[in-house]
Amino acid sequence: DQQVKQNSPSLSVQEGRISILNCDYTNSMFDYFLWYKKYPAEGPTFLISISSIKDKNEDGRFTVFLNKSAKHLSLHIVPSQPGDSAVYFCAASQYNFNKFYFGSGTKLNVKP
Amino acid sequence: GAVVSQHPSWVICKSGTSVKIECRSLDFQATTMFWYRQFPKQSLMLMATSNEGSKATYEQGVEKDKFLINHASLTLSTLTVTSAHPEDSSFYICSARLGGGGNQPQHFGDGTRLSIL
DSSP states (O other): SSSSOOOEEEEEEEOOOOOOOEEEETTTTOOOOEEEEETTOOOOEEEEEEEOSSSSEETTTTEEEETTTEEEEEEEEEEEEEOOOEEEOOOOOTTTTTEEEEEOEEEEEEEE | OOOOOEEEEEEETTTTTEEEEEEEEESOOOSSSEEEEEESSSSSSEEEEEESSSSEETTTTTTTTTTTEEEEETTTTEEEEEOOOOGGEEEEEEEOSSSSSSSSEEEOOOOEEEEEO
């Protein structure tokens, strides 16, 4: 029973354009959401997070949007750069609960 | 920022060998560490939650006697794969979370690729 889903296994975007990565979740008790970036043979790197009291959080080129009614979050990368090419995982958890639930990842390829 | 170090990064060994993987939080104390396993092109699968000074909490389907976890200090957790077999070959990743409660991200080590011949 996968509680966090990333339905697009891959995404290809031209350099300079916007990359939009999507994530859906099923558990309405989740209130903390994160995005991680992962290169091959490395551990995931924390990118950005958002709590359920917000619907948007921005950090430089990265913005995460949360739509609680739709149980959907997205990561926008603007402008996309070739160095952004990696696998992106979304994750969710409940407040003060240790367990994070991860999606299956979306491989982003930014073409020069 | 927070750094988690994992060692070794790559292990190749014979079937039947036991392998120990270390996970250290370098600049913060971690009361809780996590062990994940990742199969190719799949998500991170949480194996167990390691709690300093107490027993680890294992996820359903994970064999406690097969994957021994020890969290003896606030900066070190170890995962020992006992009597490893080829089906245990995988990418193992640890993470740690700052204490203090509330919403905190997990910070990951670089992972250990385990190959059992």
